[in-house]
Amino acid sequence: MTPFLIETAGLSYRFRQDEKVLDDVALQVPEGAIYGFLGPNGAGKTTTLRLLLGLLRKQQGSIHISGQDVSVHRSALLRKVGALIESPSIYHHLSAAENLEVWRKLYRCPRSRVAAALSMTGLDRTGNKKAGRFSLGMKQRLGIAAALLHEPPLLILDEPTNGLDPAGIVEMRALLQRLNRELGTTILISSHLLPEIERLVTHIGIINGGRLQYQGTLAGLTEEREQAGGFLIDCNGDPGATAAVERLQLSFSWQGKLLAIDKVTREQMPLLLRELVGDGIAIYGMHVQKNDLETIFMNLTQSPLS
Amino acid sequence: MSNVFLNSFRSEWLKRKRTAGAWLTIAGGTMIPLIILIQRFYFFERLASDNGSPRIWEMLYSRCWQSMAFFLLPMGVILVTTLVGQLEFRNQTWKQVHVTPQSPTTIFLAKLGVILVMLLQFFILFNIGIYLTGVLPALFLKQVPFPAEAFPWGKFLLGNGKFLLTCLPVLSLQFLLSLQFRNFMVPVGIGLGLYILSMTVIQWRYAFIVPYIYSAAAFMKDQFKTNIYAWALGYSLVFGAAAYLLFLFKKERS
Numbered sequence: 001m002t003p004f005l006i007e008t009a010g011l012s013y014r015f016r017q018d019e020k021v022l023d024d025v026a027l028q029v030p031e032g033a034i035y036g037f038l039g040p041n042g043a044g045k046t047t048t049l050r051l052l053l054g055l056l057r058k059q060q061g062s063i064h065i066s067g068q069d070v071s072v073h074r075s076a077l078l079r080k081v082g083a084l085i086e087s088p089s090i091y092h093h094l095s096a097a098e099n100l101e102v103w104r105k106l107y108r109c110p111r112s113r114v115a116a117a118l119s120m121t122g123l124d125r126t127g128n129k130k131a132g133r134f135s136l137g138m139k140q141r142l143g144i145a146a147a148l149l150h151e152p153p154l155l156i157l158d159e160p161t162n163g164l165d166p167a168g169i170v171e172m173r174a175l176l177q178r179l180n181r182e183l184g185t186t187i188l189i190s191s192h193l194l195p196e197i198e199r200l201v202t203h204i205g206i207i208n209g210g211r212l213q214y215q216g217t218l219a220g221l222t223e224e225r226e227q228a229g230g231f232l233i234d235c236n237g238d239p240g241a242t243a244a245v246e247r248l249q250l251s252f253s254w255q256g257k258l259l260a261i262d263k264v265t266r267e268q269m270p271l272l273l274r275e276l277v278g279d280g281i282a283i284y285g286m287h288v289q290k291n292d293l294e295t296i297f298m299n300l301t302q303s304p305l306s
Numbered sequence: 307m308s309n310v311f312l313n314s315f316r317s318e319w320l321k322r323k324r325t326a327g328a329w330l331t332i333a334g335g336t337m338i339p340l341i342i343l344i345q346r347f348y349f350f351e352r353l354a355s356d357n358g359s360p361r362i363w364e365m366l367y368s369r370c371w372q373s374m375a376f377f378l379l380p381m382g383v384i385l386v387t388t389l390v391g392q393l394e395f396r397n398q399t400w401k402q403v404h405v406t407p408q409s410p411t412t413i414f415l416a417k418l419g420v421i422l423v424m425l426l427q428f429f430i431l432f433n434i435g436i437y438l439t440g441v442l443p444a445l446f447l448k449q450v451p452f453p454a455e456a457f458p459w460g461k462f463l464l465g466n467g468k469f470l471l472t473c474l475p476v477l478s479l480q481f482l483l484s485l486q487f488r489n490f491m492v493p494v495g496i497g498l499g500l501y502i503l504s505m506t507v508i509q510w511r512y513a514f515i516v517p518y519i520y521s522a523a524a525f526m527k528d529q530f531k532t533n534i535y536a537w538a539l540g541y542s543l544v545f546g547a548a549a550y551l552l553f554l555f556k557k558e559r560s
Contacts, residue, residue: 053405055559079407085560089402091393093324105317106406146402 005031011061036201037190044210082152088143092132107150117145136163198293230289244275314416327389334382339435375521384497391484404559472520475541482549
């Protein structure tokens with residue numbers, strides 16, 4: 001029995017013959033995890049989520065949820081999934097409670113769940129107000145209420161904090177953490193708000209250009225980066241600096257006028273500095289590279305794809 | 307399966323609450339009888355003799371259905387089917403509908419079921435309206451007798467069944483279009499275009515091949531040397547099957 005609630009293998013997808021949107025994605029979301037799915041715009045996050053939910057017809061690879069093939073047991077598996085994909089799905093001519101009633105009939109959950117989901121998302125005082133007159137944040141909350149309505153063991157949320165104000169984002173984080181802690185809900189969440197993801201998730205997957213660049217625990221990623229080390233050397237963009245770095249066979253990139261060196265060991269540092277000074281490169285400063293998620297994300301998604 | 311369908315139908319039925327389609331069904335079903343009733347009161351002097359006629363119900367039925375069949379029924383079916391069929395596109399809810407635990411077949415049948423029940427609701431309201439155009443003058447005015455003829459249930463049912471059949475090709479093609487096109491104007495435009503075409507060619511001997519013509523053609527059956535009801539049924543089945551297959555094999559469900 002696999003320990004992963006969601007597991008894909010060799011998942012590839014093309015909208016056009018010459019454009020591979022996903023390439024051999026092997027997503028592994030452990031049961032009970034809050035899995036942050038990150039990537040720049042157009043990286044393939046939403047396409048992956050849509051494939052997981054069967055909104056796109058699978059072309060290549062396999063998708064399993066709870067160890068069962070989604071293409072075989074789709075309807076039964078969807079009963080266990082709450083989803084919010086892109087913009088919230090709302091019937092603008094109905095009230096919040098009526099909107100949830102539409103979904104409640106399909107999930108066949110008790111009537112009391114409507115009030116509970118509305119209260120959980122702070123929409124319990126909206127009364128008969130039509131959802132079309134809600135603010136963007138309220139619509140987003142209603143979308144999340146619909147996803148939570150049937151108390152699913154798995155939540156798939158695509159950018160759920162879109163349109164929420166800072167207080168709403170904090171509340172949303174607390175709600176998701178509570179669901180995860182108290183009910184053991186597994187959450188797969190994609191977001192652009194990196195600091196938010198960093199505070200929320202236990203596991204992380206970073207996708208770029210349709211390929212999964214990293215997957216594992218957030219702690220593991222940070223640790224890996226710290227061990228690898230990294231320095232920024234301010235040499236005012238002097239192109240001569242690259243020769244010294246290449247002689248030591250270190251990998252590097254330019255961040256503006258700063259030379260960013262990856263994976264430099266303690267022993268290599270004095271050698272590097274000697275080479276640079278020996279080549280007549282002026283050094284104005286040195287900084288240890290930050291290891292926050294934003295920096296890691298930028299490094300992983302801005303480096304050229306292999 | 308039947309339970310899943312019933313829940314799906316209930317969910318779809320709730321969605322039509324307060325929509326333009328729901329109001330159109332009520333307005334469309336009551337408008338012609340209301341106009342005929344006002345007309346009857348306007349020609350006040352004829353009321354007593356008309357109600358005393360042994361063919362009062364046939365007269366009212368014919369007057370109401372003539373206006374309905376030529377214009378309001380096809381237009382109403384075009385608009386209501388498109389409005390209900392396009393509800394998910396308009397609210398951007400297709401993706402959420404497709405991640406609920408129901409098969410595309412159930413979704414398709416539940417939506418079609420709601421439109422058919424709305425059409426039935428429209429017919430029932432219309433017939434109640436016809437009944438009231440005959441009865442109300444007698445209730446309000448002492449000198450007007452209640453209709454002399456007993457209400458011909460059998461004839462009305464048969465006539466209504468035939469009219470229902472004549473508008474099914476319109477319903478099934480509009481349903482197909484409203485499930486395929488995101489832009490509301492496409493199904494409405496095609497529907498209105500076909501309706502105008504059918505009215506333009508109505509005198510042509512082969513006009514029965516136009517699928518939007520049968521409601522009007524029901525009043526001029528003798529002109530066509532064919533069974534228009536069989537044509538209507540054939541078109542309905544073909545359009546219905548095409549709508550189902552296109553919906554089932556849609557590449558992207560959103």
